[in-house]
Amino acid sequence: MTGRKDESILIGGFEKVEIRIADYDPDWPTQYQTHAKKIAVALGDALLRIEHIGSTSVPGLAAKPIIDILMVVANSADEASYLHRLEAAGYELRVREPDFYEHRMFRTPTRDAHVHVFSSGAPEIIRLLTFRDRLRTNAEERKRYEDAKRRLATQSWPHMDAYAQAKTDVIESIMAAATAYGQESW
Numbered sequence: 001m002t003g004r005k006d007e008s009i010l011i012g013g014f015e016k017v018e019i020r021i022a023d024y025d026p027d028w029p030t031q032y033q034t035h036a037k038k039i040a041v042a043l044g045d046a047l048l049r050i051e052h053i054g055s056t057s058v059p060g061l062a063a064k065p066i067i068d069i070l071m072v073v074a075n076s077a078d079e080a081s082y083l084h085r086l087e088a089a090g091y092e093l094r095v096r097e098p099d100f101y102e103h104r105m106f107r108t109p110t111r112d113a114h115v116h117v118f119s120s121g122a123p124e125i126i127r128l129l130t131f132r133d134r135l136r137t138n139a140e141e142r143k144r145y146e147d148a149k150r151r152l153a154t155q156s157w158p159h160m161d162a163y164a165q166a167k168t169d170v171i172e173s174i175m176a177a178a179t180a181y182g183q184e185s186w
Helices: 028-046 083-088 123-137 139-153 160-166 168-180
Strands: 049-053 067-073 092-097 103-107 113-119
Touching (some): 028 049, 028 083, 067 123, 083 092
Antiparallel strands (some): 049 067, 092 103, 103 113
């Protein structure tokens, strides 16, 4: 497994979407808990860890109103161990990235939640948690990230991935600061 994204499969192809940034909603953690419970019941012992990630997991941070969830399983390449159970719980497979730590991403039909699936030990788990925790604890970085997101959301994007890629520089600089201060999570 590598960290490259050159063999991604986007199920259903690119979709033109409007990027809308909403002020922080104190109900987002409750929405996460609802999804987390549903996923935990559906997966049982196959679920090793579940975490609220992304901007909706950071109190006070404006975000796209989409709950991002990190789901860790023993082997995300072994879709038979979780795919049908997640689908039965109402989540649709959207992304399959074998060359990005076997990442899978599911979403709800209403597109209000994204479930990112990684194998136990995948380096991206630490990155996602470190980024979240840095934003939770550093008001300056949180504001800088929010300002960048709001500025980028005013532009027209062919699809959400283009918007996400445009945030890379600010994300990497926040990650560099977190690493420099020994703030790696877990």
